[in-house]
Amino acid sequence: MDHCSYCYTNLVTYFVLFSILCCQHLSNVLVKVEARAHYHKKKGEKSSTTIAPSSPSYAPVPSSDAPDPSPTQQGPCIFDVTSYGAVGDGATDDTAAFQAAWKAACAVESSVIVVPSDGKFMITSSIFSGPCKPGLVLQIDGVLMPPEGPNCWPKSDSKKQWLVFYRLDGFTMNGTGTIEGNGHKWWELPCKPHRGPHGSTLPGPCDSPAMIRFFLSNNTRLIGLRIQNSPQFHIKFDGCDGVHIDKLQINSPENSPNTDGIHIGDTKNVGIYNSMIANGDDCISIGPGCSEVDIQGVVCDHSHGISIGSLGVHNSRSCVSNITVRGALIKNSDNGVRIKTWQGGSGSVSDISFQDIQMENTTNSIIIDQYYCLTKECRNQTSAVYLSGVSYNNIKGTYNNVRSAPIHFACSDAVPCTNITMSEVELLPAQGALVDNPFCWNAYGIQQTLTIPPIDCLQDGMPLSLGEAVAGC
Ligand SMILES: *[C@@H]1O[C@H](CO)[C@@H](O)[C@H](O)[C@H]1NC(C)=O
Ligand SMILES: *[C@@H]1O[C@H](CO)[C@@H](O)[C@H](O)[C@H]1NC(C)=O
Ligand SMILES: *[C@@H]1O[C@H](CO)[C@@H](O)[C@H](O)[C@H]1NC(C)=O
Ligand SMILES: *[C@@H]1O[C@H](CO)[C@@H](O)[C@H](O)[C@H]1NC(C)=O
Ligand SMILES: *[C@@H]1O[C@H](CO)[C@@H](O)[C@H](O)[C@H]1NC(C)=O
Ligand SMILES: *[C@@H]1O[C@H](CO)[C@@H](O)[C@H](O)[C@H]1NC(C)=O
Numbered sequence: 001m002d003h004c005s006y007c008y009t010n011l012v013t014y015f016v017l018f019s020i021l022c023c024q025h026l027s028n029v030l031v032k033v034e035a036r037a038h039y040h041k042k043k044g045e046k047s048s049t050t051i052a053p054s055s056p057s058y059a060p061v062p063s064s065d066a067p068d069p070s071p072t073q074q075g076p077c078i079f080d081v082t083s084y085g086a087v088g089d090g091a092t093d094d095t096a097a098f099q100a101a102w103k104a105a106c107a108v109e110s111s112v113i114v115v116p117s118d119g120k121f122m123i124t125s126s127i128f129s130g131p132c133k134p135g136l137v138l139q140i141d142g143v144l145m146p147p148e149g150p151n152c153w154p155k156s157d158s159k160k161q162w163l164v165f166y167r168l169d170g171f172t173m174n175g176t177g178t179i180e181g182n183g184h185k186w187w188e189l190p191c192k193p194h195r196g197p198h199g200s201t202l203p204g205p206c207d208s209p210a211m212i213r214f215f216l217s218n219n220t221r222l223i224g225l226r227i228q229n230s231p232q233f234h235i236k237f238d239g240c241d242g243v244h245i246d247k248l249q250i251n252s253p254e255n256s257p258n259t260d261g262i263h264i265g266d267t268k269n270v271g272i273y274n275s276m277i278a279n280g281d282d283c284i285s286i287g288p289g290c291s292e293v294d295i296q297g298v299v300c301d302h303s304h305g306i307s308i309g310s311l312g313v314h315n316s317r318s319c320v321s322n323i324t325v326r327g328a329l330i331k332n333s334d335n336g337v338r339i340k341t342w343q344g345g346s347g348s349v350s351d352i353s354f355q356d357i358q359m360e361n362t363t364n365s366i367i368i369d370q371y372y373c374l375t376k377e378c379r380n381q382t383s384a385v386y387l388s389g390v391s392y393n394n395i396k397g398t399y400n401n402v403r404s405a406p407i408h409f410a411c412s413d414a415v416p417c418t419n420i421t422m423s424e425v426e427l428l429p430a431q432g433a434l435v436d437n438p439f440c441w442n443a444y445g446i447q448q449t450l451t452i453p454p455i456d457c458l459q460d461g462m463p464l465s466l467g468e469a470v471a472g473c
Helices: 003-013 015-021 026-043 095-106
Strands: 077-080 089-093 111-115 120-122 126-129 137-140 143-145 161-166 172-174 178-180 210-215 218-223 226-228 235-238 241-246 249-251 262-265 268-278 284-286 291-301 306-311 317-331 337-342 346-362 366-372 386-399 407-410 417-429 439-441 443-447
Touching (some): 095 126, 262 268, 284 291, 291 306, 306 346, 337 346, 337 386, 366 386, 366 417, 407 417
Parallel strands (some): 111 137, 137 172, 161 210, 172 218, 178 226, 210 235, 235 262, 249 268, 284 306, 291 317, 317 346, 366 407, 386 417, 407 439
């Protein structure tokens, strides 16, 4: 029997039972089902082939560990986007259908919005807002994508973001499908780096949408999806508490500008695990206001590495603490593990650990840059974000020595870096000669074992003065 009619039958037969077991706002939802029936009849869609109009499927799926579900162990309520009129032919605008499915699912506990595997769904820039009932899942098994390029972007839509998830708690996005960003035409805008004549950058509109943005949302889970070709950042978290990412695959070309893989800002309690990120900018970037971040088992390919910063822009105060990166492979990358701050900022970066990291053909494998500047016109200032307690442990592999030494500590003149610990750091050239002149300025700390290449500039103890600008966080 058809999935939808099965559910409908159940709905009618066990109305009372279901309203207790599964779907709380059932009466509400039934009204919507009726409304949709009219919609479908008008459009001559598949409603005629089933007893019931295509409907959200409130099928209680017994979980395998609970063969006899009791009222408290019900499976999820399924909301298939095609039941809300989504077509999934890669051309039709399915935005309204996704919004309708979201609205219905949001009102029901433990619901799963399903984007089926046989469809390619196009939706325009959308905000999916909470609060929603607990346990909401967006399961993407098919392809979900935005309109192609700036010319197809609706004029009234924000060009800064595509999918926005707002004010959610405990939301999960999973599935075996792909979120395709259709980024190519955005990367080619004349304003993008190196797109003008002779590698210049031309004026012109430059806003490009971040693909997936979580804003003021807590306890988000992102599992198993493939996310690719973003016009700008792939995934972005702002003002969130609780992020769990596992087994994501992020993919964009090496020369796609500003396509950070995962960016977190003002966000704490983050775990990023077992994910592959290949892109054209930072693999993972950690902005101001982040703490308790645990990154394990990540592979970064042709990216700009894992980066803390940039921090302290426009004399701002930035606080970042308790970041751990371990078990990573960083290959063919500009930068390996990087901390970058602007002159003139304040605040601090502390309790940072990079360990068990394999580098393969990575430029600037280990880098602290407190003179970060995009224009080369930044003046040295008397304050800086204070870096303290950064450890590099068991970092091995090869570097690409085209531009600079694999270890580069450029700490601020005004505020030295302190308590840098290095042990088992062994970096060899991928090809060509050893670079044995690591750059090191105003850095204090210890080498627990001799590094390769050797560095002789880490100063013992603490500096006499930490400068005026060291503000606690
Ligand atoms: C998220 O958690 C913060 C506390 O960290 C809380 O103030 C906020 O209301 C929560 N937001 C949501 C949408 O649950
Ligand atoms: C996504 O989550 C739903 C609800 O928990 C689950 O039924 C489904 O199996 C998950 N899909 C994948 C691919 O993990
Ligand atoms: C550091 O963050 C981890 C999570 O990554 C957390 O378990 C630990 O308690 C934090 N430590 C401190 C001192 O806050
Ligand atoms: C080394 O990495 C650079 C990018 O930083 C890349 O262009 C080059 O092809 C890589 N070399 C090899 C041998 O993979
Ligand atoms: C800033 O200070 C650094 C370290 O002392 C120095 O190398 C650099 O030339 C200075 N830059 C400017 C613009 O003064
Ligand atoms: C130095 O940093 C380490 C973490 O890398 C921390 O455990 C230790 O307490 C710090 N020591 C001082 C004196 O701040």
